[in-house]
Amino acid sequence: MAHVPQWVRDLKPSGPQGSEILAQERDGSAVNVEQLKTFLFGQEALQRKQKVLKVLQSEKVFEKSQDYFEGRTDKFERALARAKKLRQLTVKHGWNDTEQRAANDLISEPLPYGLHEGMYLKTLRDQGTPEQHEKYLKHAEAYQHIGCYAQTELGHGSNVRGLETTATWNSDDKTFTIHSPHLTASKWWIGSLGKMANHASVMAQLIIDGKSYGPHPFVVQIRDLKTHELLPNVYAGDIGPKFGYNTMDNGFLLFNHVKVPHVAMLARFSAVDPKTNRYLKPSSPTLVYGTLTWVRSTIVLQSGSVLARGVTIATRYLAVRRQFQDRDAPEWQLGENQTLNYTMVQIRLLPLLATCFALHFTGKGMMALYEANQKKMSQRSSKDQQELRGAGPEETQSGSDLLADLHGTSCGLKSLCSQTAAEGLEACRRAMGGHGYSAFSGVGHWFLDYVPTCTWEGDNYMLTQQVARYLLKSARSVLKGNEPNNDTTEILAHYLKRQDVGAAFDILGKDEDIVAAYAWRSAYFIFEALRQRDELKQSWNSLLVQFYKLSRAHSQYLVVKNFYETLQSPSISSELDPETLTLLHKLFRLYALHTLESESSEFFTSSACTVSQIRLARTKAVMQLLEEIRPHAIRLVDSWDFPDFQLNSSLGRYDGKVYEDMFYRASELNPLNRITVDPYPESATLFKKDESRNLKGKL
Amino acid sequence: MAHVPQWVRDLKPSGPQGSEILAQERDGSAVNVEQLKTFLFGQEALQRKQKVLKVLQSEKVFEKSQDYFEGRTDKFERALARAKKLRQLTVKHGWNDTEQRAANDLISEPLPYGLHEGMYLKTLRDQGTPEQHEKYLKHAEAYQHIGCYAQTELGHGSNVRGLETTATWNSDDKTFTIHSPHLTASKWWIGSLGKMANHASVMAQLIIDGKSYGPHPFVVQIRDLKTHELLPNVYAGDIGPKFGYNTMDNGFLLFNHVKVPHVAMLARFSAVDPKTNRYLKPSSPTLVYGTLTWVRSTIVLQSGSVLARGVTIATRYLAVRRQFQDRDAPEWQLGENQTLNYTMVQIRLLPLLATCFALHFTGKGMMALYEANQKKMSQRSSKDQQELRGAGPEETQSGSDLLADLHGTSCGLKSLCSQTAAEGLEACRRAMGGHGYSAFSGVGHWFLDYVPTCTWEGDNYMLTQQVARYLLKSARSVLKGNEPNNDTTEILAHYLKRQDVGAAFDILGKDEDIVAAYAWRSAYFIFEALRQRDELKQSWNSLLVQFYKLSRAHSQYLVVKNFYETLQSPSISSELDPETLTLLHKLFRLYALHTLESESSEFFTSSACTVSQIRLARTKAVMQLLEEIRPHAIRLVDSWDFPDFQLNSSLGRYDGKVYEDMFYRASELNPLNRITVDPYPESATLFKKDESRNLKGKL
Incomplete structure (x- = not known):
């Protein structure tokens, strides 16, 4: 079986070739990939990745070709060998924490020293x-x-x-x-x-x-x-x-x-x-507490890249994949249509592409908040520290508002962002149709390794109680007439001022009004929940479902706001070409309007939008944005800068050689093809020939 | 490692024991499990299952204890052995197709003769x-x-x-x-x-x-x-x-x-x-065409049981699992709360429990429709057959309306039901928190083996184009003034008659009005899509997203209708105790109102409901139903009659011995515990001792 006949080796995919298609896609867009890459990650991180990648690729143990075939014990054994080698390389090259993390990202599997480190x-x-x-x-x-x-x-x-x-x-x-x-x-x-x-x-x-x-x-x-x-x-x-x-x-x-x-x-x-x-x-439980906040902030920061990996693979494959002719295509237009041209594929994939950017910018915002707070915390007087002593996060007083804000924000965003990334990965996998089920797609195992993030470091559902507690407390403070001292209390105070006038947000016309509509919906549901808890005295347990929705609404507001503010940064026009910047604005609108539509009943109920606005968003604005973003999809995913080594995916190859790689892995790497079975039910023999067991030594 | 010290063997879970908790749950509900079981599956199928189960359990090869540990080749080898044995048993016992299917259900893994058969x-x-x-x-x-x-x-x-x-x-x-x-x-x-x-x-x-x-x-x-x-x-x-x-x-x-x-x-x-x-x-492509319809109908029929398996496991585990005290609980109430008592857990699980029944009754309805049509088809004159010759399903004329109806219905339901079951399984797994990630939960692998159903036999997204085509055609026929000749054309005609008067459905008061509201929403969006295609001449591609939503809306109507009609059957009160029947009515309302709420924006837009009705559904009716159904949850899942042999799950054990079983599998069955590693990075040795490789022979 290992021997592939010459006539098979001579076969090519039917044209046009994946490599030609992706080259054409890249030619058809003016997105400046180098610039956008640098805008997302910074020059330093990009260079670090290249340096580490070179070292890893020169070590045989990091070669991934057998990864998808192994059973548990073999998988663990190989991971152990990799963990040891990585530690040796870290010592040898004097890698710091950041470089070590870059190596871990590239290797992309949990290694057995992980929790030690x-x-x-x-x-x-x-x-x-x-x-x-x-x-x-x-x-x-x-x-x-x-x-x-x-x-x-x-x-x-x-x-x-x-x-x-x-x-x-x-x-x-x-x-x-x-x-x-x-x-x-x-x-x-x-x-x-x-x-x-x-x-x-x-x-x-x-x-x-x-x-x-x-x-x-x-x-x-x-x-x-x-x-x-x-x-x-x-x-x-x-x-x-x-x-x-x-x-x-x-x-x-x-x-x-x-x-x-x-x-x-x-x-x-x-x-x-x-x-x-x-x-x-x-002496200070809040410091310990800060560790958990840091871990959650990191999860938020990573969520964009986590999802981008699936989106990159799916976008490249669905550009190469061609299936059916367009029903309304003119007769002269021969050949099958790229699946990425179908709106039903676009609506599943392009909002996720926009989501990658939304999560990434939110992660950066979250980290900035964390660092600002760390700085302020360390500047605090010892008197303040005394106040904190013995108080858990939910009972912290005004002196620790910052911490409460950071805690609420990190809990809500951890819950929303990890959920969004995990579900998005599975949506990417499924958008790829049949081949999405192959291990060689590279998305399935990535989803499986990532999805526990929804449960660890605070279960995504449990955490929303913390968020609700923080939001209710903020609302009580505003109702008491306290001056707003952070963004949350500001949007609550603004809502109170306007509640007898109502909202009139031009969500389809103005970007800042989209942000305001998200803020309005969040504030509306915060006061609604507060009324039920404080006035109607409903039990905590009976409100859990509402708390979950509340946390989600508020966190979505934060994501939209972070994306919006990133695009308002004064330096951005010096960092990005106008075309690329315009496209980022479109991605912002796609994320914000698509999310708004899928949560539309809350926007109706809170009167943040009208039914007609939502209908227009769905049938016009979103569809228009899909069409405008589509030609740039490949360059946009290229900007996330995943080396093939990291993706380990037939379908997501940078060069588009999707089918050749699927076939190579199936026919030549697959150990099951080194056995010959006895297929007849009466015979007791299972395998007539089995050369698979000594495969391990050979590779 | 295989040796477990006596002090470990002596340990018990902290009380109350899982077995005590489940016994108490079963005592607390009057649901007649035997009756409900029979109502769902019939006496004959239940007896068949027991007979086959007994045979399978007496064969060592079907023992599942090593299933979760194996790599691909070992997994396949074992499956091959099972396939051969099953074939031998089929011959030996003279099992017919139904008995063979029962055996396959119990073995619960795809066997290598599957596509041959x-x-x-x-x-x-x-x-x-x-x-x-x-x-x-x-x-x-x-x-x-x-x-x-x-x-x-x-x-x-x-x-x-x-x-x-x-x-x-x-x-x-x-x-x-x-x-x-x-x-x-x-x-x-x-x-x-x-x-x-x-x-x-x-x-x-x-x-x-x-x-x-x-x-x-x-x-x-x-x-x-x-x-x-x-x-x-x-x-x-x-x-x-x-x-x-x-x-x-x-x-x-x-x-x-x-x-x-x-x-x-x-x-x-x-x-x-x-x-x-x-x-x-x-001579007759429609006959070939009928095969595909049959396959899709089977998928619809199975979807309820597929999901029920995950719901059974999750419900039992979440009843046994206790975590935190209720915040508002009186002081005298000691101990931790069952996680199934938290509303955030209930809202994720109990609507899925209701969904199992909804899908099951819909599957039975779908099969009945298929069989009725087969009968009518075979009664047709050869003249009719002539008409069909050479015509694909989308162009069939009035003579084949039946076939078109069956085709549209089976495509829409296949898409909705398989999607619902797959996503529901993953929701069950995630509702179980940390332990849901263990292979021993029994839900993960079941999801993974099932989820391709979303893609094969017609991709769930692609299929909705077929449904839309059928619905648009039906709408054109009604607009032309043709008399309604099936349920679809009837609800369309009804909508046309009422469209200038509007809807006034008492969804919270009357069950039949819930069904009517679903019909109204479906009809509204059918005519809306027709306008866009026929009047505004929008391209087919630009309407794909709407078609998808349309198919979903119409199929949800069919599910609600099938559930409702099952409960209207004249014989039902002779088959079920009043308490059990009342509970089924509540499950109907839970499914219908919960689904309505999650799709609320379409119900608003079509004016099938008011914003206030939806708010009441969400905050009152659904929460009330959760509370009323909760005490019967264990008996309701017991009615789906899954033997432990089939579930192969620590968390879903009938006897509630969740922790004992998790521990037993991890400590005693786990091959990785037969190796001792060398953990130091400098040493080239990976395993100091490895007794895992010869495990296979021993078991």
Whole structure:
């Protein structure tokens, strides 16, 4: 089978060739790809990517041709080899964090050191004392300790306060006993734990003298540093295959009365005083809290590129793919139509293309907000810090408005943006028809590896309660007559001023009115929810669905606003050609009007738009925008700058050689084609010949 | 690792136990599960399932414990073993088609004989002459020939007329030459072809004397009957891994001028006369056409059960899962709340539960329509048959109205129902939070194996053009003043009569008014689209998005109508207890009002409802229904009668032992836990110990 006959090798796809089509597409648009690329990511990041890419491509282990064929164990084995090599290269080339992240993006699969690097090191750094840095961090940074962050349990995910693992203080010998009282206390889903870690940062209920003080982090060794076997009274392993993310060894972990020394409790913010045996209160929970906000902001920042990867693949393939003639085409127009020319394909794909830009600019805005707040926070007086002490995010007072704003914004946007990216990827895959189902499309596995983002770092539905709490609090403040002190309170105050006059937004005529309509709809539903909670005294549980919609509405407003403001930046006309800038304006309108239409009932209900405006948006404006953006689709996706190495996709190849690549992978790379079956039901033999098993060694 | 320490074995989940919770749920509802089961499926089918289940469970090869761990080749090997065993059992027990289908449902994975049984045999039976039955069908039925149905190509899927493979008639030696002129002519996605088939029914462009007569089916042998090696000038293999469906050997196939005899062209409906070398026209394309309709009707019929499987798993798990306390709960109410009690979970899950019933009853309605039409068709005079000759479905005249109605209905419902089921499954998976990502949830792989249904047998988006064509034609007929002769023309005529009076539907008060509101919205958009096409002369391409929405609107009307009519059946009160029947009425309202709300902008625009009605539906009626249905959720899913064997799910276990099963599969069945890694980046060793490879033999 490995032998492909010459007559097969001589075959070409029927013309025109994919490469010709994409070349023509690129000729037909004046979008300045280099400029737009630089506008999106900056020169520095683009160069960094090229540098790292060159190194990775010279290493055989990063060659991806077998990735789609492997079972779980082989997949993990290869990922382990890659993780090791990547670490060696990082040391060799002296790569910093940003360069390492660039390499991870290019490799594009979760690697088994991921949680050691992402969470174990971070927890030690942020929450450890100098003594603990010496004892644990030093070894972890040298990869002598491989660690993980063991928080969620079989029985508890979102509800961290409900964790069952205990850490009981033994005042006699100044130790803690880490214990799993039930099966549901088993740590679960912990990345890098299943096979890799010899240490874990374990979140456990601190118990002193019979009293519980809530979850705290403890460093526990779980495997022997030499044999890598489990230590006595520790039981851990991999939790098994998953929907995606199978190159990661997500693990479980149980303890049977394991003693750890006093130093094991990470003590930067709270501790047990070994002399008095008393608990020392956390000095600033808001700092810890800031970590989660940072993680969520990063998710928002990445969502645009995550989606752009699927959109790039689908757009290129659907330009190359030709099917049917246009029904109304004149007779002289021979040949089949590019599928990207059908409006039903455009309406599924081009708004997603616009969404990539919307999410990307929102991510940048979110990061800027985060950094501005970090700066202000660190400038705050110690008096302010005192005020914060002991207060959770929902109860923070005026002194911490900034933090509350950042928290609400990051929760809402994390929920909306990750959801949008995940669902968009699946829409891209399905828009590609039959070939979208092939692993070689490169979109399926990318979706599967990404979709857990909807659930981790705060479940996308759960998070909307945090957003609602923040919005209701803002509305209460405005109703009390407090001066608006941020964007949220400003749009609420504006709404109150105008509510007896009503809205009159020219959504089809003016871009700023689109933003205003989104703000109006958000404010309307915030006050509506407030009325139900505060006046009608409806139960929290009965309002959850409304809270979800509220969070979505407000976050969509933020996305539209961020996109709009990016285009208003004074320097933009010096960075982009007029054609490219005009096109970005069209993408803004496409995102905003298409989203408005799909949420139209809320825009009606809040009287932010009329029925007639929505109908016009749907039947005229959006269709017109599709037509205007269509010729630039290929150049627009080129601007996202995904190397073929990263995409690992037959359908998304830059050169358009879609069919040749599909065929090559199926016929020559596919291990199943190295077996010959015995197809008859009565015979007990399954395989007459099997050369697939020794394939691994050969490649 | 295989050794689980005793202290781990002794652990139990923290209380209350899943089994206690589910028992309590079942005690708390009076739904008569046995009755409802029988109402849904009939006594006969339920007994058949139990009989077949018993046989399958006694065979080791059908034991599913390793299914989630395997790579592609192992997966396929196991599926092959199962396919053979199933065939042997079918022969041994003399199972008929229905029993075989029941077995396939229980095994729940695509088996490699699937397309031999589903399509090759059917094509030979339907399109072969008696001579061809003797030459091909006989051997195929005896599994000496294993066949496949080779239609789609690398370059062509939906557009069958564009296929590139040619079958050129050689008048000199009375043979056909089958040839693949380009790489894109390669047959692709063909089930049972990659490894299994030794014969293929190949769709190829018939060419006689330089003239093309369109695609026709030819039987071609492709592999040696003894060695199973490819025959000369044939190149075929497996197309590689896919998003799902990996137990099937979807294949590719190329021909290099392969000669086949005259008898190879399936000649029941059209043929080449070997004496005159002339083409003999098809006598009745509508019969062939009926096959596709039957396949689509089957998809509609199955969609309810397909979705119910995910809903069953999610409902049971979310009843067992407890997380957080209710914020407004009184202090004395200790412990965490069942996640199924949160309205945000209910709104995602319970409308899907209602949807299962809606789809199931619609599927039954669709099948009844199909059978009624088959009966009428066969009663038709030969004069009618003559009329049909040579006419495609879109141009059929009044004599074939029935067929057009059936075609439009089956296309629209196939598109809506498969989309709804696929998206619903993913919603179920995601509603389960973190554990939904585990393969052991049993929903992920089920979704992946099902989702191609959205694309095959007519892409869900493409199909809506067929529906629109049918609806526009119906509207033209009504406008001409023709008497309504079916439900579609009736609702259109009714709309015309009332359009100057407007609608006044009491959707919250009367069930029949809900149905009427759906009919009104559909009729409104049909006439709207007709105006744009016929009066404003808009291009077909510019209307595709509207056509899609139109098809969706009309199909949703059909679903609501079918559900409503099922509940109006005179015998129903003798079949179901009053409580159970009342609950079905509530499920009807939940499906109809929830769908209405999510499509509300179309109901506004068409003036079928007021803004205020929709708001009330959303904030009152739907929330009230969730509360009323919630206590019966477990019994309602029990009624779908899925044995644990079929579900193969930790989270969906009938007995609620969710955590025990997750833990057992992860710790004891998971091959990755039979390896010990070397975790340090500098060391070249990956695995210190690897006992996973010989696991296969052991199990």
